[in-house]
Amino acid sequence: MSKTILINGTIMTMDQMNQVYKNGAVAFENGKLTYVGEIPTDLEKYDEVIDVNGDYVLPGLVNTHGHASMSLLRGYADDLPLQQWLEEKMWPIEAQYTKDHAKWGTYLSLIEMLRTGTTTFVDMYDNMDEVAKAVEASGARARLCRGMIGFGSEELRQSKLEEASAFAKNWNNQANGRITTMMSPHSPYTCTPDFIEQIVGKASELQVPMHIHMSETLAEVAQNEKEYGERPVKHLEKLGVFSQPTLVAHAVHVEDWEMDILAEYDVKVSNNIISNLKLASGVAPVPEMLNKGITVSLGTDSSASNNNLDFFEEIKQAALLFKGVRNDATLIPAEKALQMATIHGAEAIWLDNQIGSLEVGKEADFIVIDTKQAFYQPVHNPISHLVYSGSGRDVKDVYVQGKQVVKNSTCVTIDEEKVFYEVNRLVQQFQ
Amino acid sequence: MSKTILINGTIMTMDQMNQVYKNGAVAFENGKLTYVGEIPTDLEKYDEVIDVNGDYVLPGLVNTHGHASMSLLRGYADDLPLQQWLEEKMWPIEAQYTKDHAKWGTYLSLIEMLRTGTTTFVDMYDNMDEVAKAVEASGARARLCRGMIGFGSEELRQSKLEEASAFAKNWNNQANGRITTMMSPHSPYTCTPDFIEQIVGKASELQVPMHIHMSETLAEVAQNEKEYGERPVKHLEKLGVFSQPTLVAHAVHVEDWEMDILAEYDVKVSNNIISNLKLASGVAPVPEMLNKGITVSLGTDSSASNNNLDFFEEIKQAALLFKGVRNDATLIPAEKALQMATIHGAEAIWLDNQIGSLEVGKEADFIVIDTKQAFYQPVHNPISHLVYSGSGRDVKDVYVQGKQVVKNSTCVTIDEEKVFYEVNRLVQQFQ
Structure with missing residues (x-):
């Protein structure tokens, strides 16, 4: 060679x-x-x-949370709070998504990520075969999972579970080892406890980690307490999620004792600073999590809530935001921010070897x-x-x-002009 | 033509x-x-x-607060609080500055600003003839002032005042109208009340506006209260500063009634979001100032506390930060952030015609x-x-x-390679 x-x-x-x-x-x-x-x-x-x-x-930078297909929705809706943005804007249009949308949306995100230095990323979405094929063709590295929203019939849930399991099994360690997988209930507010338990069982059987959105907004935490009598961290602990290696996205609203639970189980965190600001979800206690020895990495979330995948923006934001809002200019120095985007990112997805x-x-x-x-x-x-x-x-x-x-x-691995043409063709067809 | x-x-x-x-x-x-x-x-x-x-x-974007010469200190000291950063790092090295440092530091900043779309900027520093000459040669537009720190002897103060007045007079409306001027006491904590009053008198005589740092940190506000029995806004009002058209930089720590005073006198504000975060100075009440009808523009501050002059970062930060820390995703929508960087910037320096x-x-x-x-x-x-x-x-x-x-x-108006060579030559000579 x-x-x-x-x-x-x-x-x-x-x-x-x-x-x-x-x-x-x-x-x-x-x-x-x-x-x-x-x-x-x-x-x-x-x-x-x-x-x-x-x-x-x-x-290469490691982006530990995102939804590449959603790049088709960049700039489609801004300046709205999370639930309204999701329910009124994102979900209705995502319902029109086909494999084609997943494919070209992913290619658009891949161009952005590779072009700006992200070589490895985490993706949670559906039509994941399309995502995996695009990753393979692009030469990028990714840890992928089929995110399951548990609304609808039991039959629908089971078909999603089968699809997610098949994906996790078939694509793990593919593309010359560049693709690895996870199992992923979308969140505690979109999946019932028994569905989450089933997913944990499958992850254990397939020996792949778990990935889930958690404690992103105050409303989500309040709803969890109302519905299950627990805040999300305790709720997921009880459901056995943390018995598997787990990466949680967001963790914006976690109290001190909840961070202790995350630390105890070595739960990895993907902090999505820009998306959390833009959707007014809040500011996560990142310095405190780091102090407790929790592995905190960075994620862009999708370009629908960011609105780009230029990871340098996350790095600078990690080094800026906590200083300013905590009145302490020594918090998260430049070197730590860069670690969060590289080695801590690798640790957060169990690829640091x-x-x-x-x-x-x-x-x-x-x-x-x-x-x-x-x-x-x-x-x-x-x-x-x-x-x-x-x-x-x-x-x-x-x-x-x-x-x-x-x-x-x-x-050099993707025809940028063709991708721009296809994404614009697709969005013009949305109802 | x-x-x-x-x-x-x-x-x-x-x-x-x-x-x-x-x-x-x-x-x-x-x-x-x-x-x-x-x-x-x-x-x-x-x-x-x-x-x-x-x-x-x-x-073209309008950057309403900065110190172009300080680009020589980009990355020289980070992750420190404002006073320590100023007193232990910036001031000792700035004491070694010559005209050459001002000249080449300004050229470096001009490359960054023009290259990233800022066509007009405010600058407050010394050796301002060098700054003005570089602006003239580069083709940029600027509103410039000799910032006066009032420490030292009465003789020194008077010589600074003469220098600042001569600069404000000689360079106003020069470079085919692209250069205009202001008079600038550095801040209420570095200038005695009588010195500030003298500067106001000169500004009135020369018919140019005032520019001053104000209420950047909690420590500054506390010191002002201790020394003068007033918070900075009231203090400056009493000294007659606001009788002149005035642009204040920062205004991070201003209470509701202080904003009413700023609104009453139509005082313009340059908010320096990234610098304020990095130096842990805090988060200014920008949405509240906008609600009161105050003209709020954006500034980078110097690249020693930012650490670049890419104004797009300020624009995105303006549209992000307040949403996240105030839990309101509707605050400062994209369009408003862009107005702050363009037309409000022009209004803030009285060039909106x-x-x-x-x-x-x-x-x-x-x-x-x-x-x-x-x-x-x-x-x-x-x-x-x-x-x-x-x-x-x-x-x-x-x-x-x-x-x-x-x-x-x-x-096309600046030889980038020559500037890079000169700035590196100069910083290697620092003691």
């Missing part, structure tokens, strides 16, 4: 020491990293030597940032520049498993 | 009706707009017809956004896409007074 090395980069390893090589190198072969460090002397042994000339090189940092033996998933721009001058602190001044638009090249998927800021 | 028209654009006029032409045109001649509307039939009368092929065209909207007779200051990107697909609501999904990095072409200053995302 071909041996490739990038030299003269500012290498942000995101390893346990947070090692940064100011003028370093990264090499890979057969999809895996074979060298990370100072520029070696044996460059002659490489088939290809790429001089990145001072650009930043860092692990493969991705999330640049270390020999891990997968060659990495991105290159064009630093020949004013935003990165003068050269003081690269991690600060990346977090506080950078943008996903500055991502120049993206590699997944050693294969280049973005070159000079353009996706 | 040459007549130019852009056609086939999505024209966001930001006029009083917030008119958007989905397939419109903008024409200019001699630096002024001569046509805004649907594509006219008399295209043959134009010397140049530019087809923007669906791109967005909108007024010249800039801030695309209307016939106004100056031809406008920007073109490259919408052939995933972030702008599918086509639902252009203003939503611009605010929630856009980035300053998507700005393609920028015109000020009808002169193109950015072409294909590169500054």
Whole structure:
């Protein structure tokens, strides 16, 4: 196999020491990293030597919550509260979704994500075969699940459970290991307790983790207390959800003792800061969760509530918001925000032995940032520049498993023009 | 003079009706707009017809508070509270500043601002002749003032006042009218009452507005109360500051009755949301100020506390933050956030008869956004896409007074490489 090395980069390893090589190198072969460090002397042994000339090189970003198909609804409805936005705007139009919508919506999201440096993402939606096929074709990496809303007849629920189980089984470790799966009840407010228990049983049987929306809004928590006499965390604990490895999305409204439960079961959290602000859901207690040792990662949620998938915006927001609303400028420094977007993201989806940092033996998933721009001058602190001044638009090249998927800021695995044409064709057909 | 028209654009006029032409045109001649509307039939009368092929065209953005020279300190110190950041990090290094630092720091900021669509900005700093010369050469538009910190001897204060007055007088309406001036005591906590009164007197004499930092932190407000027995708004009112047209930066900690005073005197506000979050200064009552009819515009503050000058980040933050922290998803909708960045910005610096909207007779200051990107697909609501999904990095072409200053995302009036070289040379010399 071909041996490739990038030299003269500012290498942000995101390893346990947070090692940064100011003028370093990264090499890979057969999809895996074979060298990370100072520029070696044996460059002659490489088939290809790429001089990145001072650009930043860092692990591909990990977006731990989203709904790629929903990119068709970007800008379709804004400035509304969550329940009204869901019930009056999103659900009626999503009811018109076909496989085609899932397919092209996912491709649109893939363009955005790859183009802005996200190499791995979590997706919870339906028509997941279409999503998985698009991921496979694009060269991206993803942990996918068929999100189940438990409204309707028992027959409908069972057919969803079968579909979700088949998906989780058939696609796990596919696409050369780039696709893994989960089982996913949509939320405690859209699934009855017995349905959630059935899903937990299936996840245990298939040995895949669980993914669920939880404690996103105050209204949801109040409804849970009214209906089940418990707040969502305790409710899900009782239903045995946390007996499986679990990733919860949001966790905006969790009290101190609830965080203790999440910590006890090592429940992973995907915090969706921008979506939570836009839908007025609130501000999650992220500094407190981090203090309790909970793995907190970042997610965009869908581009219907964000409204883009440029993960650099989440990173900057993570480093800004808590400082401002808690009156403490030391909260979540730049380095921690970047960890949340890389290594903590990998930990949150149980892939930290493969991705999330640049270390020999891990997968060659990495991105290159064009630093020949004013935003990165003068050269003081690269991690600060990346977090506080950078943008996903500055991502120049993206590699997944050693294969280049973005070159000079353009996706090479997806025909962008065709995707733009198809998504506009589809949305014009909505009733 | 040459007549130019852009056609086939999505024209966001930001006029009083917030008119958007989905397939419109903008024409200019001699630096002024001569046509805004649907594509006219008399295209043959134009010397140049530019087809923007669906791109967005909108007024140049107006950044109403910053310190361009401080871009040399981007990433020099982060994750610290305001006073410690200022006293231990910024002021010692700023003491080493020369004219050269002001010059090249300003050029670096100008590259960032023009490149990301800001055509007009406010600057408060020293060595302002250097700043003004850079503005003039770059083709940008600015309202500039020599910010006076009143520490030190009476002699020093008087020399600053003379310098500030001479600057305000000499540069007002220069650079073909693109440069206007103000008088600026740095803040109530760095200037004695009598010094502020002297500055007000000079502003009145020179007939230029006032610009001042005010109520940025709780500590500042507490100190003002302790020292002068009043909160800053009342203090400045008593000193006669508001008898002059005044733009205050920050106004984070203002109570309801203080907002009434600001409204009564038509004091303009520059809200610096990102800088206020990063320095943990707090969240200003922007929705309340807007409700009281106060003109609230947006500012980046310097790239030492932001850490970039990409104004799209401020716009999105304005549309996000208040929703999330006030639990109301209807607060500051996309359109209002964009108004704050354009027409309200122009109003805040008393230039709304010249800039801030695309209307016939106004100056031809406008920007073109490259919408052939995933972030702008599918086509639902252009203003939503611009605010929630856009980035300053998507700005393609920028015109000020009808002169193109950015072409294909590169500054044509500034040698970017030379500026990057100079700023790095200068920061390496800091002690």
